[in-house]
Amino acid sequence: MSRGLRLEEIASGLPAAAEALRRQGHRLGTSELVDIIRLARSYADLEGRDFLAEDELEMVVDAVVKHRRLSHAIVEELRRASSSSRFRERVERLESEIMAGLQAMGAKPGWRVSKKKVSRRGREAIAAYMMLRSVGAIQGRPGRERVADAQSLRSLAYTLARQGVESLREAYLSKPSRGGRERRLMEAESGLAPKLAELDEKGLVELGWASMRKGNARLLKDVGVELARRARTGSLSRVRDAYKIMRRAGTLDRETLSLMIASDPSLASAPEADANTIARAVGIAGHERGGEILAKRLREAGPGEAEALVSKVPPEALWAVKSHSLDGWKGELVDAASKAAASLRSALRYMEGGGEGWRELGYTM
Incomplete structure (x- = not known):
């Protein structure tokens, strides 16, 4: 249904429409104008609106004016006057x-x-x-x-x-939107920008960089929150850029960082990641990529962190990391840990397939 005409437009436009039609030879009395206005208001009240659609207006005028040609002329004059007024x-x-x-x-x-x-x-x-x-x-x-x-x-x-x-x-x-970071920043600062959730990833990242450069902490925080939300849903592709912005914005937590590392192993060296963060990322990433993540972190880890890492990751990641060359004691640590994991797996499989005696001793899977 079209928007039509407001009641005030009908009431104010009818006298002028009637005068124009009288000059054309039509006979239209004041009582008919009053009846049209009264009926239009009653109809609108029933519908709970302050306007009539054009087909509704035609119906109201037809109910008062019996001559079809005159009725149509009245509606046309009202429509023309309304259009000009608007x-x-x-x-x-x-x-x-x-x-x-x-x-x-x-x-x-x-x-x-x-x-x-x-x-x-x-x-x-x-x-x-x-x-x-x-x-x-x-x-x-x-x-x-x-x-x-x-x-x-x-x-x-x-x-x-x-x-x-x-x-x-x-x-x-x-x-259409034109311009890069400066335009996006001005849009955000002026309230003209679309909601951050509606921006594509490129636009969001550009806005983050611009807010960092301009020192707009409030906007930077908002961008960081939106990037973190996207990281948690796995919808980020520019992961490293997002990491840098989120780090500055203060919206980077370790659980989200685990997801980002699993998506981009180059972030395994992030200083915010502890052994639990890396182990969680390895578990999310799967064997091959998990091995890549673990190898990258181990190359930079000290003895304490290295021991914590090999004790927390799945055995499959230890075996996968052997394809990434690690020198010295780190390679020996991974080798020993992977052999221990293999021995443990063999023992567990033996227990799983063994006789009832193992279960009576309390060994279960």
Whole structure:
């Protein structure tokens, strides 16, 4: 069902419509106008709305005006008047938004624009600059930008209204996104950006880098939280970038880090990862990648950590790590641990397949 006409548009438009139709030779009395307005309000009240769809308006007018041709003419006049009224409202609203945006920026028609000064004026000014720039109210290359003159701004409002644009924000969001980190940062700081959960991974990472460079701790924390959420769902591909941003944002916990290491073994050397973190990552990653993770960490580990690692990981990871060359005592440690694990597995299998005597002694799988 189309939006149709508001009750106030019907009530205010009927007298003018009746006068126009009388000049064309139609007979339309005041009592009929009153009946149309009364019936329209009653119908809208029953529906719990303040407007009538066009087919509903036609039904109401038909119920009062018995001549079909006149009924149709009344509806057409109301529709035309409503369309003209709404267009004027859009133009006036857009002109008002443009001037309010310039005021927020501390600018006037024809003035030069300094992005640095705009940024210092805060969130509202940044949003105004980006919207006005996107619709053409601010023109010129960076460093030489200027607000259009007053006549051009009025023409711009008229053009946007003709395109059906209701607001500067709508016009901005309907345009394809251009620019990289700086634009994304300005969008986020001004409140024009889409929700972080709606950004693609590239955009989210770029926003994280930009917020780090600009020192925007609040935004950096928000980006870090969203990256951590994606890491936990396994939907990250730029894992190393995400790790660096999350580390700076303070949103990196060891369970999430385990998932990230399992996805990107190069993070096995992360200083935040302890033996439990690595062991968890090895278990998630599987035998082959788990062996790669373990080997990378062991190369940098001291004796205490190395012993903790080989005692916590599955035997399969110990066997897999033997394909990655480890020198000196670390290689000997892995060799001894893998042999011990193999011996333990053999013993357990023997126990599992043995007689009842093993179970009577309390040995179970």
